[in-house]
Amino acid sequence: MDGGLRLKSAQGRWVVLAAALGSGMAMLDGTVVNVALPAIGADLGASLAALQWTVNAYLLTLAGLILLGGSLGDRYGRRRVFVIGVCWFALASGLCSIAPTVGVLIAARALQGIGGALLTPGSLALLQASFHPDDRSAAVGAWSGLGGVATAVGPFLGGWLVSGPGWRWIFVINLPVAVVVAALTLRHVPESRDERATGRFDVPGAVLAALALGGVTYALTAAAEGVSAAVWVSAAAGVLLGVAFVVAERRSPRPMLPLELFRSRLFTAINLVTLGVYGALSGVFFFLQVQLQTVSGFEPLVAGVAFAPVTVLMLLFSARSGRLATRIGPRLPLTLGPLVAAAGVLLMLRIGPAASYWTDVLPAAVVFGVGLTLLVAPLTATVLAAVDVRRAGIASGVNNAAARAAGLLAVAALPLLTGLSGEQYRVPSAVDSAFRTAVLICAGLLAGSGLLALATVPGRRPAVAVEPDTSWYCCPTGPPVDPGHQASEST
Template identity: 40%
Template sequence: MTTKQRWVLALTSAASFMIALDTTVVTTALSTIRRDLGASVETLEWVVNAYVLTFAVLLLTGAALGDRFGRRRMFVAGLATFTVASAACALAPTIGLMIAARAVQGVGAALVLPLAITQLSAAFSAEQRGKALGIWSGITGLATFGGPFIGGAVAQGLAWQWIFWINVPVGLLAVAFTFLRINESRGPNRGLDAGGVVLAIGGSLGLVWGLVRGNAAGWGSLEVVASLTVGVVLVVAFVGWEIRSLTPMLPMRFFAVRGFSSANAANFAMIAGMYATLFFLAQYFQTAQGDGPLLAGLRIMPWTGTLMVCGPVAGRLADRFGERGPLLAGLLLQAIGSGWLALIISPDLGYGWMLPPMILAGCGISIAMPAAQKAVVGAVRLEEIGPASGGFSMLRQLGGMFGIAIAVAVFAAVGSYASPHDFSGGFAAVLTAVTLFAVIGAACAAALPGRSRTAPAVSAPTVSVAR
């Protein structure tokens, strides 16, 4: 690598690590945040969902803004937005202001991640790009692996506010060195699908709000019925808008391809279950078993760590045998592990009894994840990899948001924070819902086309713009 290439790789990797880390780092601090800010379980989920919602629906717009106004300029704008919002999260005196700041963080993240990979790809030749992207993906993947542990260590050793304060010096340094070390560049001046963005945000918000408020306000209440109805109407309007748009953020014709639609549906269900489990697992260790945030983060690591072990092997299996087998097997393992844990979970359950089902479910997710992405980008033409991969990432983030929303609704109907026994009962119901998610995902995976005898439509390496 040249000196310039090293700087591009270092800065884009650091920014992507910071962005990806904030998706999972708060999970082990949720119990502390709930107590300090007096949050209910319904409002607590928005600490995660507000970030994921704006991140997901603006993800495809970030790359288009960079092409039009300058990639370095918009990358820096995203870093600055994320950094300022991180400080606002740390200073938030109420849960409402915390949620608002997290939504702004998601806006910054939606600019940073797609432009990080765009600038990285532009800085390296075709012969060097695979290695550079591999290093970037590995560093970004460490955020998923280490997020719960880092969050627990910071929340217990310092205070939960430092989860956000740590972003400030890193963000400021990244902004300064980006101006000094990365040149400005632009891409094709594509149109912005502003109508699609507005409809996607409105539809997602309406559906999630209805799910969140269902237990508290009543499923037959005007608020909940109106919210769900508006959500469905706006999602249908989004589909219609995208069909007619000259520059759609997610081309609807992709869904006519069975490989694209089946793999995205399977991945949506899998990620819904993963986020739902992650949201409550750290809280279970702290609320039901009395662990501190640090120990809770350590206990989650065997589950998240399976990605580092199984991911590379799963990718090779998908290359050799096709995507349907690994995707189906992974979702079935997730279903078995989650169902097993749902049957045995209790306040006094020994950690040794939890490890086998946790690892089984984690291995299932790690095996299915590369196969799902490979199936999605392999279903489209070479020149369509960008929007297909972006759509996959957007649906992945939305799957996590809906998974948390449904899990919270299930937990609120069955359990509570009143006692370890009440919490464990609610968590068992959540794990049952996660098992159902995985079974639905497995059914979608089974609908994937078998391995083609001809050359695939896409032979380029698959790259995700978000984790």
């Protein structure tokens, strides 16, 4: 049954605040971790592979379990699962903050990803279930604006914490936020569930997906240190588990990933574009913070806010970009956006030793931000429009998972492709060389994604009218984050 809350009511405003703070906590965490990587490496004596896993452990469990997390909310109560996710995320953050070794930090980050998989789908699902249909768009808009504030504040806060109290405080900051979110949610958010949700969960599918991604990620990460029998075994296991996942989803009566969605040529094409775009963005931001701090000598605070213009541009113009794509069709923005973003990435080649922010960094940030502003909202709207309205939730969840998986694989593969390994991330000359190679690879991925959109996306307006989602804001120090659609809407 549809909810009946009104946005202007006191309870309605509390519901939006709780959902925005919850998703904002996850967005903030994704923003600040990349800023802290050099400091984490120096403090814990971590290798480059360990820093890769500091990022990827979170993405691995999040990407593998996010669709299952949405299903759990539909079945057992969206408020309940949301609160469990918030508390889980907070406890894992606390463990991250006291990690004595990088191994413990990586394990805690994996636990954080599980919390994120429970929390992320529930944020928008709470709004969808709680508000009157006439107020849902306004509620989502308010939620998006508050989420954008979290994204904008994140780089400054992360840089300040790393430069001041230390990197561990980027995780401590989640604890008081989680307490507030849980209290607001339990007091003000009504419980809701899908009474039609029956049958078994696709736990085998979720496990196979996570293991397949884990096997391939381990192989790519370990191969940078040298190809060994373990690398080949891991790679083969990842591929075989991926095949097993496809077979399991084809046979499952209620699959986590309905393969029939890919019968839509447009849906398939847009997800391929998503893989290219978000793989490139994740790779750029992983290398960028190391380049700015190790090679260019920027302090963490300055490095953290260096690409703030990207967030500002997206906050101001993403909604307009979505409306423009609705009027003229998605092909042009989805072609020009990646190409302009690729040009911005190429401008990052100017970022080197003794780089100037105003002449070397800012122009790249502005051009890059213009490209992302053109493409992000139309990308989300087009993937939703590629399927029936009743399947928009699962389509968005699949696209979200594709973006996470792309980031996971990019962070694992790029150091291998650029020849950076071991302790070399502390050597300015080695980092500078690897960064330039990574920039060229990522620019190529973006340009290829734009050309793929040109060849596959229709120039006309999508057949299914879907309000563009303005929640895909780009973290200036991490991959764009979608705080989660109702990822597992019943099909």
